[in-house]
Amino acid sequence: MATAERSAATSPVGSPLVVDLGELRSTDLPRVGGKAANLGELISAGLPVPGGFCVTTEAYARAAADVDTTDPGRARDLLRTVAVPDDIAAAITAAHRALGDVPVAVRSSATAEDLPTASFAGQQDTYLNIVGTEALLDAVRRCWASLWTDRAVAYRAELGIDDAEVRLAVVVQRMVDAQVAGVLFTADPVSGRRTRAVLDASPGLGEAVVSGMVNPDHLAVERGRVVDRRLGDKAVAVRALPGGGTERVELASGADACVTDRQALELAALGRRVERHFGVPQDIEWALDGAGAIWLTQARPITSLYPVPVSRDGALRAFVCVSLAQGLTRPITPMGLSAFGVIGGTAARLFGLPGPHTTDPVAPPPAFAAVGGRAFVDITAGLRSPVGRAAATRILGIMEARTGVVLRDLFADPAFAPVPRARWRAVRRVVPVLVRFRVPLVMLQAVASPTAARNRVAALGARAARVPASPPDATSTERVDRATQTLTTALHVFPRSAPAFAGGFLMRVVARRLAGDDLDDVTMDAVLRSLPNNVTTEMDLQLWALAQQVRADPTSAAALRDTADLAALAALFRAGTLPTALQNGLAGFLRRYGHRAVAEIDIGMPRWSEQPEHVLGALANYLRLDDPDAAPDARFAAGERVARQALADVVARVGRRSRWRARAVGFALGRVRELVGLREAPKDHLVRLIALARAELAAVGTELAEHELLDAPGDVFFLDLRAIRASIDGVDQRHLVAGRREEYARELRRRHIPRVLLSDGTEPEALARADVPDDGALIGTPASAGTVTAPARVVLDPVGARLEPGEVLVAPSTDPGWTPLFLTAGALVMEMGGANSHGAVVAREYGIPAVVGVPDATSRIETGARVTVDGAAGRVHLN
Template identity: 30%
Template sequence: MSMVYILPLAHKQATLEMVGGKGMSLSKLLTAGIPVPDGFHVTIAAYQNFVEANHIQPHINKRLDCIDSNNINRLEDVSRQIGMLFHDGEMPQKVAAAIKTAYAELGSIAVAVRSSATAEDLPDASFAGQQETYLNIQGENEVIAAIKRCWASLWTARAIAYRMKNHIRQEEVALAVVVQKLAFSDASGVMFTRNPLNGRRGEMIINAAWGLGESVVSSLVIPDTIVVDKKAERIVLYQAASKEIMTVRTSDGTEETTVSERLRKKHALTRNQVMRLAQLGKRIEQYYQMPMDIEWALEKDTLYIVQARPITVLPPEWLSPERDVIYTKGSLAEHLPNPVTPLFATLGLEIVNRASELLWVDMFGKSATKLLPDNGVYAIINGYVYLSAKAKPLLIAVKSFSPRSLRRTLTNSVERFQSAREEFEAVVREWEGKPLDTLNAHQIMEGIQVVFYAVCTYFTRIQLTLPAASLSETLFTKVFQGAARGAGIADTSVFLLGFDTIALQSEKSLFNLTEWVKQNNAFDFYLQNNSTTKIAIDFMSSVLPAEVSQEAWAEWKTRINQYFIKFGRTAYEFDFAYPTPGETLTPTLESIKTFAAGKGESPFLRQATLENRRKQAEQEILQHIRAPCKKLFLKLLRWAQETAPMRENAIYLMGMGHPQIRSMFHEISERLIQSGAISQPADIYWLTKSELEALIVRLDENKSLSDMSGAIPVRKTQLEKQRDYMPPSKLPEKIGKMISGAPQKRKDGKIVLTGIGTSTGIVKASACVLHSPADFESFQPGCVLVAVTTTPAWTPLFAFASAIVTDIGGPLSHSSIVAREYGIPAVMATHTATRSIKNGQMITVDGSVGVVIIDE
């Protein structure tokens, strides 16, 4: 059988093995009657014939032997050498003749020459954008040269590394090429037949810009974004962008030019064109029976499809579990920024809901049943915890703002906080005093539930004290902002800073510990010359480090342990699966090291400065307030000053029970490991409540236990996947929010994130993105701290951060208050900072206007 080097585009024989993924896809579309520009395939056989005739493969194998996929410079070098082999190779006579004939039959016109790899665009592998496309190629020699360049693009550094990492054998890959009439696009872009931002099945998203599609595909331009409701067949949203650049044809290829002022903001597609394009998208999706990513072009008024592939990664849909219920990331959900572990989702949340329900009954009386959703106050959607309530805002408002309810919430808040704290403390201390080895697993499990119920009850009680802090600050600011400005005080938060909170006492304690370190030269040397990880390992081990005396080491251990007894009763995150400060020593050690190196400001000095400023501001503003208002001023000021530190302390203590809960879980874990049910202590958090309870029953009866460790990796992978989702702040979502949920714009080619500026100042520095305490050791002093949110346990990092940026939070959240204490800029509620900003990127944080600029 003679080799087939060329096939017509719409040929029935166009299989993946012959024409690659892109080629097969275009053939399928043509046979389904979709408008695709005409052309032909240059088959895999042509590539193989060329490689064989020029003896290229042995050279490739030799160059790739023993190469490291992470050594980019070496890969680039090898890729260039392989590229030259293709460039210099002679096109075999038969292949060249077949290409020239097919090109002549097309009419020797301008064409697009596109790579089509055998392994690309498969549902489980995304090779998108790895191989090249050449546009506006004219003349048979130019077409042959472009085909060779496409073949060579199979060997770019990126493609080689991708195959190595995914264990795809290099000698088995080959490349077909599609040669197609070039659509002279007036506009072009991409269409996703399912909304790739929120996973909505019923929505399509179309991006459109002027000129050829390259500017859209390679992100050189911000295109128009159009959301189409598939079922209702209507445009839900047309967001026109300022399209400043377009790709146009030149005499020998393409180039980017600027778009005329007149066209920049103009819609690139008419309503009729959008609907016709959506119809095509629906047909393609039905034909493939899966969501598709489609490239299209508009020539005069004719639409062409130039590429269609499955969407490989789709976020989940954010559907409300119950009708007529509103879900928000408020209240406790703010303290659970990450997806929750199986044990927290099943055991923890049940207890949270039990305590919250009592709070609702207490707050709303008989109306509580009208507001409580069937699934409880807190629900889990795609792994994330949401606060929920039946959609009756009027009822909630009337009940929350009734005189009785307001009086209860706003009076004696500090005393109520103190009594909630004392009751919570009593439960924790009682369980800390019990020798766990004398209890059976069932008794320990009951203890866990008792302590965690105390945690949740405490949280519900401080829910009724915290509004006093927010309201007093808001009222004080509203009433006296004018007077403050008159006195030359730009920011009224000066009146509420410099008080002695637990977080500040904790920092002072570390600072004092550092003073002790500095007096001990040998120890100071040991601290500065070892990594925090090494110091933490030494601390946990029973071996004395060589460079330290026995006496100094014993003193050091005592001091650190005392610090954790006093300040380690807190949590980084409300899900009890996360280690507490006493278990993750590195952040604390990092603070001590930084203080010892003289890099951090003394907390004593900082507090004294803030206190002086506060007193001075009070004197200055009093001169600007008329006598009748002075009484009100002092009353509101004292109320705000009493409640502000209470808010910080109340939240700091939310995690007071977590260390004890974790040591109880640890005790059960050790027994489960001995019985072969799990393999490491943290595995317990990946079990569900019912699985754990079943194991405990058998454990206490000395029966054999089934091995649960097989199920755990799958659950961990699932949670990692959920971590990449972007949970909307409210469900159901408003139509306009669906575009991205991300207030992200571009200015001068840079990405600009918009949030709420909560502490003024401008800083340009390197970003450090922290998702959990596990990332703390990577934090470098002077960086911008970027996190989903922070809790008081994160405070040691603030002393060394140059600015703070978070995904959620507001002017009165912990991050904002602490940033103001430290005098560093803060921008909250950016929604996407932790996903948009990469570690080490230079960013500019402007706390006065609430923007973050990524200086790429």
């Protein structure tokens, strides 16, 4: 069919203005746009495509030569009525005549659409059943004009595509007398499953399905059979009119299916052929004509799918996103992922796991996977082990509660059934590590003497701070070696310091067991208010104290209040010319905390000592807080009083039943307060070591840029530890960096990251039905008790964010770099996290209500909307 159709319009071939579709390939995209290039590829693969031609971007450029496109609205109006140059009109007319003067579909084909990274679906216009030359020329003009619709301009702006670089071609195809039409996805766009094709179908032209005006039949095909069929009412059809144009027809009944199982299987098989040709899952528009023949009218990549992790053995495997578990939704730089691999390889060696990491210090363990710029870990072995199941769900229940829920749902999947003897393999790997680092003994020592435990943790931090940098005359190779060695030893911080706060969690369990119903969740939240010895809380309070020093100095306060440009303030700081109180105070703060950053576990992210803009913004934010009772230090002190009273009340209640139990509960809760705050210390030590390794690599970047092997020193963080050695050996890596920066920029725009991802592309959470209460409240995990009603402030990036005192902070997730915002927040809502994740702990310590693990909170809540946060119930009400 494709060959016969292709021969009908060969006369325009070779013209720079009109080109036959059958002659086009993907390399022609600049002159014919994505839609036309894809249709040409389909024809070349022998797939059934209606014949036609393309009016090239050269024709558009000629027609729009005198149109001022800096004003999109005016450009759109002018192009709708522009006179089509005579030679262009003649070429279109000749091509249409060669096609047989038949009714045609006229579709826009922009140079930035139907690409693997941007579909632009529906952003430009399509006109169906166009009859006659004059109507065809008018439809071409209207397609040209649609390049400048508000929606198309906004979409390009969102994707960072320059308007000046976009051109429009127009596809003209023979109309299919469609009895049934619809859309086929060769991968399930909801769950991401690559083995399942889904299609929507409805009588008439496909416009009814594409535009959403009809409830179509929905079918799913997997492994050669229809596995799901849901019939829509199909109450509306779009039909072609004899004289041109279309009409909307009301249908009497949609009770019968409009495609058979056999037709669905044929469509799915054609879809697989299209997918194999392009190499990625496809979004395909199709039609069935009166004879039952299938025609493909359009194909584009499905750009919304998350990339698929690679299964090492071809079997179905489960991956957990550890980036999210660490409170990081943004992508990680390539060097950051490489550092993750080094740290992961160290962990794998500790537990005696086999793999290339055993001999290569920069090799990640086999379970590590970088997918979509995020760090994932293959947790299949854990799911197949009773010990692994218990450990994973409990740990993730603390760090990222919804991930734990998703994993529990996978327990019933036969692909992850427990394996015999897996329990003992896990025990044999874990016990030697516990013995080597004396974890049980250190936990008991911490319970016996919290002061000694704090001193031990502080000594570990001091040791990390004293790790020497390379000498000034060190070679780049020596600096890379030093950075690698620092990362290799960084993980050892955790087993040496974590037992101290683990002792606090142990005492928490003991207290709950002994107190029973006298210690409920709300009371425990109160006991955990304003914990001492938390390095993050101490950092935030130090920043608040600095703000008060600045407030007391009129010149410094004026500098912060009157200068909106944080970069300009940072430049003054680096030059040493800020007002004295602000200059000296900020310098002192950065000496202690300059190793921290937003997204600080990514070695590629600048530290506060390098870019203090975020700290300056937080200080400016604090100066707007005038209520003394809302001051962070006052709230922290009030939290301490609440905690002491809650502890005393619990002891008193237990004492009515048993005096010895009361003493034991009081002892246990006292140890909880003294030890649990240390939970932030290991990460602080780790981040300090990451900052030291970053400094070494930054120095290498400077040298590579001086030798013109990189464009800028910061480009070094878009290499990895292998590629940087190649650069040192003289390999020009600028092309590699450019590609990685482009990919990183794309991933920064991705808003949804799967918590758990299977190797067939399935996102298990997407298959689970969301629990939506009758009152419309958003449901998450209770994290900090209390109720606040206030305007919401959605913040996706804390750098430069302004949070008015008392507003509800709504964030995708948080790490210590976010916590300066907590000091003025009235409440916290996070998409990620568990009851003991970083954000939850800090919110409790500051005494602000918090609900974490709220799906899609940043898209379902708008800035300025008034919300009620019930931290005890884990509910967020939209008022």
